[in-house]
Amino acid sequence: MNKFLKLIFIIIVFAIIGFSREFFFVQMNVILYEKYYNSINTEFPVAPIMKFFTKYSYSSLYYSKYIFTLLTVLVYYIVSFYSLKLLGYKNIIKYLSYCYLLLLTLAAITMLYGYIVNNRLQDSEYTISRWLLGIAQSPIIFLILIASQKLNNTLTKNNAL
Numbered sequence: 001m002n003k004f005l006k007l008i009f010i011i012i013v014f015a016i017i018g019f020s021r022e023f024f025f026v027q028m029n030v031i032l033y034e035k036y037y038n039s040i041n042t043e044f045p046v047a048p049i050m051k052f053f054t055k056y057s058y059s060s061l062y063y064s065k066y067i068f069t070l071l072t073v074l075v076y077y078i079v080s081f082y083s084l085k086l087l088g089y090k091n092i093i094k095y096l097s098y099c100y101l102l103l104l105t106l107a108a109i110t111m112l113y114g115y116i117v118n119n120r121l122q123d124s125e126y127t128i129s130r131w132l133l134g135i136a137q138s139p140i141i142f143l144i145l146i147a148s149q150k151l152n153n154t155l156t157k158n159n160a161l
Contacts, residue, residue, distance in 0.1 A: 013079055030046055
């Protein structure tokens with residue numbers, strides 16, 4: 001399989017993961033809304049595939065979103081890892097791991113700071129943490145690493161001349 005077809009395949013995989021993630025979390029928020037307000041959301045009904053989650057309590061679902069967020073980060077890491085291998089960029093896989101570790105560490109530190117200082121997880125620290133995890137739940141790191149590798153190869157070739 002040539003590199004172009006591999007790249008198309010990877011884009012499709014990232015798109016499927018992205019749409020699935022968005023669907024799941026939007027549906028989870030609809031269920032949380034219904035539980036919190038004790039009413040049915042007629043504007044955004046719960047999809048049949050998500051009805052399973054309606055039997056859980058509000059607090060269980062709310063805190064499970066943290067676990068699902070970490071699982072989604074793990075999925076993006078794994079897909080990015082194998083995509084770099086598939087495209088032949090094995091030499092930058094360690095940077096992928098460093099980036100994910102850095103994002104997770106910074107997100108954890110900001111959440112812990114918010115929890116320790118404010119005794120809750122809903123202030124600006126939470127927003128920063130969500131933003132950092134949003135980066136980890138996207139192909140941005142993968143794309144930046146590929147672009148940086150291409151740039152590095154170009155600079156190396158130009159310096160060799």
